[in-house]
Amino acid sequence: MKHEVPAQVDTAVILADYFSERHYRDTIIQRPYLRVELTDVVGQNRLLDRQVVVNYQQPVVHDxxxxxxxxxxxxxxxxxxxxxxxxxxxxxxxxxxxxxxxxxxxxxxxxx
Incomplete structure (x- = not known):
């Protein structure tokens, strides 16, 4: 199926959007002693970078x-x-x- 291309296309905006990077941060797990965060960098229609940060703090037990x-x-x-x-x-x-x-x-x- 072919789609008709609009007559007025701003190529500069399309290219700027394609080459721009978008950063996304999401907290996957949030518990009293555990926090897991996921950070993604998306650009050029693909995943450029992914970081997973795990923060675990063991509770203090007083004996x-x-x-x-x-x-x-x-x-x-x-x-x-x-x-x-x-x-x-x-x-x-x-x-x-x-x-x-x-x-x-x-x-x-x-x-x-």
């Missing part, structure tokens, strides 16, 4: 902590300081009602 708290109840009023390592916590403190030192250990069973 150690110093804690401070209080245990209160009937016949108990203890101030405690502790050290937590991963899922274990070791505590020591003083019970002001019974006037005695107290110690404790705690294990995290379920975490969400």
């Amino acid at each position: 150690n902590a110093l804690t401070l708290g209080a245990d209160m109840g009937r016949g108990l009023c203890a101030v405690m300081a502790g050290y937590r390592r991963k899922s274990w916590e070791f505590r020591a403190g003083y019970d002001f009602i019974n006037r005695t030192p107290v110690v404790g250990v705690q294990k995290t069973l379920w975490q969400w």
